[in-house]
Amino acid sequence: MDFNGSDTITGPRTEDVLPSTATAAVKVVIVGGFGVGKTTMVGSVSEIRPLTTEETMTQASIGVDDNSRIEGKTATTVAMDFGRISISEQLILYLFGTPGQERFWFLWNGLFEGALGAVVLVDTRRLEVSFDVIGRLEERGVPFVVAVNTFPDAPGHPMEALRHALDLPDEVPMVHCDARQRASSRDVLMTLMHYLHSLALQRS
Secondary structure, eight states: OOTTSOOOOOOOOGGGSOOTTOOEEEEEEEEESTTSSHHHHHHHHOSSOOBOOEEEOOGGGTTTSOOTTOTTOOEEESSOEEEEEESSSSEEEEEEEOOOSGGGGGGHHHHTTTOOEEEEEEOGGGGGGGHHHHHHHHHHTOOEEEEEEOOTTOOOOOHHHHHHHHTOOTTSOEEEEOTTOHHHHHHHHHHHHHHHHHHHHHHO
């Protein structure tokens, strides 16, 4: 019964209900430095209304968060983003976007619990913010792919040059993407799924 005395019970929206054909669910984490587009990717690709924990940036972040070359950014994720996408009728991906600021990285431990793999979003204007992120994934032994997010004013570099700058092994997939576009973001997730499948075959 609601507060108005009605017997109506409000449940999830029709589009939020898990498909009856789903037989497997995989947890994927989307990581990257501050302002690389993690919230944008989760929002663009999620088939349900995404959960976000964005808060308005305040004067307190000055000198703490490096917003060089992203001065127009006014909000930031302080806990996580969450979305869901059906890769097929049977396979569902649960997407968790991590906060980018290093002061919130303590939250990563819980977000990575049970994760099968990760997407590292990279901004070529601020490639250096990706180094520690990739290092943390390698320390945890979490398989990942790298997606170079497209920004209008971002310099273009050959993939091999970026791979060398990030010190990535040849076997780690690296692709271009536009996190604003659903199809492009979905292609990144498919690349991760194919990579995880190939790793599973190698172990078998």
